[in-house]
Amino acid sequence: MFPRDTSLDIPLSDDFNVPTNQQVGATSRSDKESNCVYLCGNSLGLLSKSSAALVQEELQVWGTRAVLGHFDHPDNRPWTKCTDEVNALLAEVVGANEIEVACMGTLTNNLHLMMDSFYKPTATRYKILCEAKAFPSDQYAFASQALAHGLDPATTIIEVSPRPGEFTLREEDILATIDKEGDSIALVLFSGIQYYTGQWFPIESITRKAQEKGCICGWDLAHAAGNVPLSLHDWNVDFAVWCTYKYINSGPGGIAGLFVHEKWHEIEQPKFAGWWGHELSTRFKMPPKFSPIKGAQGFQQSNPSVLAVVSLLGSLRVFKKAGMIGPLRERSLKLTGALDQMLRQSKYFVAPEVFDKQSTKPGFTIITPSEPSQRGAQLSLLFTGSDIMVKVFDYLVKNGVIGDEREPDVIRLAPAPLYNTLKDCEHAVAILEEALASVSL
Ligand SMILES: Cc1ncc(COP(=O)(O)O)c(C=O)c1O
Numbered sequence: 016m017f018p019r020d021t022s023l024d025i026p027l028s029d030d031f032n033v034p035t036n037q038q039v040g041a042t043s044r045s046d047k048e049s050n051c052v053y054l055c056g057n058s059l060g061l062l063s064k065s066s067a068a069l070v071q072e073e074l075q076v077w078g079t080r081a082v083l084g085h086f087d088h089p090d091n092r093p094w095t096k097c098t099d100e101v102n103a104l105l106a107e108v109v110g111a112n113e114i115e116v117a118c119m120g121t122l123t124n125n126l127h128l129m130m131d132s133f134y135k136p137t138a139t140r141y142k143i144l145c146e147a148k149a150f151p152s153d154q155y156a157f158a159s160q161a162l163a164h165g166l167d168p169a170t171t172i173i174e175v176s177p178r179p180g181e182f183t184l185r186e187e188d189i190l191a192t193i194d195k196e197g198d199s200i201a202l203v204l205f206s207g208i209q210y211y212t213g214q215w216f217p218i219e220s221i222t223r224k225a226q227e228k229g230c231i232c233g234w235d236l237a238h239a240a241g242n243v244p245l246s247l248h249d250w251n252v253d254f255a256v257w258c259t260y261k262y263i264n265s266g267p268g269g270i271a272g273l274f275v276h277e278k279w280h281e282i283e284q285p286k287f288a289g290w291w292g293h294e295l296s297t298r299f300k301m302p303p304k305f306s307p308i309k310g311a312q313g314f315q316q317s318n319p320s321v322l323a324v325v326s327l328l329g330s331l332r333v334f335k336k337a338g339m340i341g342p343l344r345e346r347s348l349k350l351t352g353a354l355d356q357m358l359r360q361s362k363y364f365v366a367p368e369v370f371d372k373q374s375t376k377p378g379f380t381i382i383t384p385s386e387p388s389q390r391g392a393q394l395s396l397l398f399t400g401s402d403i404m405v406k407v408f409d410y411l412v413k414n415g416v417i418g419d420e421r422e423p424d425v426i427r428l429a430p431a432p433l434y435n436t437l438k439d440c441e442h443a444v445a446i447l448e449e450a451l452a453s454v455s456l
């Protein structure tokens with residue numbers, strides 16, 4: 016029997032709205048009013064009551080104060096300064112100084128903005144190094160950046176792939192590639208945590224090696240921010256971008272984050288300026304010449320959606336109340352560790368070394384590293400056969416277990432430490448086993 020840690024039975028925060036079985040269309044469940052088992056905070060985090068209340072407040076201010084809300088706000092949160100509290104909290108989440116962080120735009124927008132500033136190919140140093148099978152938006156961004164510089168993506172973008180028979184990257188292979196190709200690499204840009212495999216890359220050592228070879232090192236932290244401890248400033252990361260709608264629960268399409276290390280603030284001025292990057296003290300005097308805010312916030316372009324900002328703020332306040340990343344990671348290690356252990360005890364589990372994708376016998380392996388320091392909350396389950404994953408996924412949803420399917424073959428399950436419990440993990444494993452039993456029939 017798996018030893019139970021009863022502290023994991025109570026959610027860390029009761030501030031979240033968990034959809035019911037009925038609401039998610041779990042038609043096989045008779046307990047329609049019970050909460051579903053939501054293990055999909057790696058794609059879209061849940062709505063916190065705090066975010067919902069703050070959005071309502073801003074709607075109220077908009078309805079009652081209209082344009083005056085920009086400067087004179089009943090809750091002392093004038094819209095011109097609505098990102099102040101968020102920036103401070105985001106800086107804590109990613110391990111940065113406040114001046115290094117901006118809450119703005121969207122992940123892919125910010126990635127382009129940062130590449131516009133930091134990707135400066137020359138005749139001899141022009142390549143972009145990333146992991147193979149990066150999230151498609153990142154691949155499109157890299158390729159289009161290469162094209163914009165008149166370069167051929169096929170020769171510009173180099174990817175590190177897993178060794179044959181392996182699912183994740185070895186640190187030594189990444190470092191060796193940088194060593195070998197570094198003189199021709201302009202930019203090393205990995206995801207902090209790989210969206211498909213859930214592998215947490217060694218950010219500090221990759222950054223160090225890239226910089227030793229004279230490359231710029233940036234990070235896409237979509238799956239890392241709010242999930243694992245980060246120390247972007249101390250790790251000397253050049254720049255980073257992330258979305259906030261996953262583990263940080265800002266809501267679909269929520270406002271994103273951007274980090275520019277302090278060492279660049281005097282050197283790298285915003286290239287595509289907008290008025291919101293201009294110093295607040297003179298912004299509304301409408302001067303013709305752009306005078307940027309020092310640091311990451313100088314990269315802001317437009318006035319942000321206040322509704323999006325406070326939706327993020329609500330969740331960040333929940334993070335703060337829970338003690339920020341330290342306690343969250345501690346709980347995350349236990350929850351994901353327990354889920355991992357239970358899955359490995361399943362009769363359908365096949366060890367990754369002997370996993371046979373072609374097998375028609377229903378089964379799965381876990382492609383996420385088993386070493387906790389190499390992963391965050393997410394576990395990626397790879398299924399045998401060609402249509403087993405889809406059938407299993409369908410069964411899970413009908414039974415109120417919400418993970419996500421990622422083509423071609425993976426179901427991702429991610430217990431979020433703020434709102435998931437050990438019971439969620441136990442329930443998910445039980446339903447998964449039922450699902451696999453049903454496809455065996
Ligand atoms: C690693 C990664 N990059 C980019 C994106 C795209 O983000 P967005 O649509 O917010 O630009 C996502 C998620 O959608 C992601 O996980």
Ligand SMILES: Nc1ccccc1C(=O)C[C@H](N)C(=O)O
Pocket residue numbers: 057058059150210237268
């Ligand atoms: N923004 C979305 C909208 C619709 C569906 C998924 C997403 C995701 O965020 C996907 C995520 N990046 C992932 O790792 O799969």
